[in-house]
Amino acid sequence: MTEWQLFWVGDGGTPTPDSPGLLGRWSDLEVREQSLGLREGMPILVSPDGRVDPRLSAVLRHRDFMRKAEGTRETYAPSFRVFLTFLWRRGRNWDQATSADLEDWEDWRQRGEGNPSLIVGSTWKKELAALQLLYGIAKKLRFIAETPVVMRPVSLSNGMVVESPELAPGDVRNSCVKWLTPRAFRLWRDVGLAGLLPDGMERPEWPGRNDGRDVAFADFVYSSGLRRREAGTALTVELPELGARSYYSGWVGKAVAKRAGRFYYVSHAALQSVEVYQVSTRQAAIRRAQRAGSYERIPGLRVVEEVGRSRRVRWSEPDGRLREGHLNELTAAQRTRMFVRGEDGLEPAIVWLTETGMPMAYRSWTKTFERASDRCAAAGVKVFATPKMLRHSMALRVLVSLHHALDGRLGLSPSQRRLYEDAYGTVWTVVKDLLGHRSEETTRDIYLNPQELHQTGEKLQVARSGQGPTRTLPSCNLAA
Incomplete structure (x- = not known):
């Protein structure tokens, strides 16, 4: 070797x-x-x-x-x-x-x-x-x-x-943001994940085994802007309770966030999609695993006994000992071993499961998205997506919406707004907090120019001084 x-x-x-x-x-x-x-x-x-x-x-x-x-x-x-x-x-x-x-x-x-x-x-x-x-x-x-x-x-x-x-590269772009408009996202989701034809009709040969799960995850990330690991390791007890509001707030645990725990917001429609998955596709997968006795064979399985209001969690170890910790401190690996007692036996505490009912590794979503994009290409649909693109899409939607709201309230035209950009510091702060960035400067570096492109519909020209001619960043499914 x-x-x-x-x-x-x-x-x-x-x-x-x-x-x-x-x-x-x-x-x-x-x-x-x-x-x-x-x-x-x-x-x-x-x-x-x-x-x-x-x-x-x-x-x-x-x-x-x-x-x-x-x-x-x-x-x-x-x-x-x-x-x-x-x-x-x-x-x-x-x-x-x-x-x-x-x-x-x-x-x-x-x-x-x-x-x-x-x-x-x-x-x-x-x-x-x-x-x-x-x-x-x-x-x-x-x-x-x-x-x-x-x-x-x-x-x-x-x-x-x-x-x-000394060996630091000199050809690194600060950002190359790819995103999806709502129309492009729905097309990619429906054709790539839900198995529909481009005209919206059902595909006869579509097996439809995991489409409920995959569509729910995509809706959740596109709405919340969570990272792949943050969304992919969410526990059922951490999801907001579905009610009658337009948006719901949730919390990302520190151990699975990139920098620190933080609030996120998800729409009613996206959360409802996750709820439908939980009572349908997810429950069917759990029943299969319970009948096969799969959960009892998992090494290091932990059974949740109680979750307090302060997000303190108590669980029992395989040897019967009780342990206590905080949801914020549970790592991705620990979350896959957390289980709860359901009506018919043990159930995984993590939201997203494989077809066999086992906790799904969050890295697997990258391959799921790649296969969905391949299906779109095979169907003649020129749109693709990655988990990070859905996160970028949420950020740009929020930026554009907040800027338009402020323009309307103050009666400013887009050109006038650029002159008063300092008045919009709160807009960037909001998006920074939603994305979990360390600084507002990071958010501006990544999203400033794409946000202007999204507003005007014009091609974004980026002049790189001393590095050749003007370059055009890819439109990244913007017009789809």
């Missing part, structure tokens, strides 16, 4: 004495992990010769890495694995990397002849940030003398001087 392997603490649950094979001997695995300082959600890298370097594990459990958002850790860890594999094939261990190694790796990743999977500058920027963090921690812990990520001073427009990696 010539590749490093990546594993995650807690990824397979906690073995029990009844677990098959060797796992039954590791029923105290959780205790062993805790004694070593390993926490759930921490990556474990195993070298090609089957060894785990305790120094590398110390780097990966360091607070500078573990306090990163779960999604960031999930992105960085695979980058570690592929770079360490590259080093190993050069006869080097992870702590022997040099700046020359990193230069060769950057060249192979972006321009290597024969590389079947060349990456763009934005992807390399993320990989470089991951390696900068890895080796920065290793240097702080004195495991290495120097980091292979060479830094250089860069002067900003405001006169400040900051450190930036």
